[in-house]
Amino acid sequence: MNLVLETKNINKHFHKPKDFHVLKNVSFKVKKSEFVSIMGKSGSGKSTLLYVLSTMDTDYTGELYLGEELITGKTHRELSQIRNENIGFVFQFHYLLSEFSVLENVMLPAKKLGKKSHLEIERDAHQKLEMLHIDHLAHQRASRISGGEKQRVAIARALINNPTILMGDEPTGNLDSHNSENVFNIFKNLKEEQGLSLLVVTHDEDFAKRTDRIVQLEDGRIVDQ
């Protein structure tokens, strides 16, 4: 089995205001080209889990693997590199830099990684924008485009370093039904045409039902997957 991500017995506690066991023995796997959604009531631990899986939060017990590599126990510097190379993120809010152009926003994570020349990165950024049918917006300021377009720019930015997995925290939470449908179709194409794995926290049942698998969280525990 070609695994992209695996967790083994992840447990996490918050210590303030009092001890709270927020993630309980969370074990699951994401395969290559798999499109997985995470659902659960408000407060069930979805965002907390995504922080752990995305390597941002290291305060947990258990094991996290990306591919074959054990990620748990790495230094913050190592994690930052691993994250930039392997994981793309799309959030509910696009977090684009409004004074920068669309193209500059998409180029930023590749600049940060520092592995390619400016010209190569610019070419890659245009290619991602073309794939998402928004290359004509490349030189617009990010503040001057629509909400749906902003989310597509955020997806292009998440893809610029060719991650193995794309993670989303409510990526359609701020969009109308037409733009949500667009985002779903983009994700599905990325899976089918590029073999990308996707892991998306969502409250949207219609969205989740059409993914390959739903991981259901209840009080920090997986009750179905």
Ligand SMILES: Nc1ncnc2c1ncn2[C@@H]1O[C@H](COP(=O)(O)OP(=O)(O)OP(=O)(O)O)[C@@H](O)[C@H]1O
């Ligand atoms: N920094 C923190 N300190 C203490 N408790 C926290 C902290 N962050 C979150 N929690 C608690 O942990 C639980 C899980 O929160 P989390 O944000 O992961 O839930 P969620 O499933 O993503 O909810 P929502 O769907 O509302 O976004 C909640 O009870 C929340 O109040």
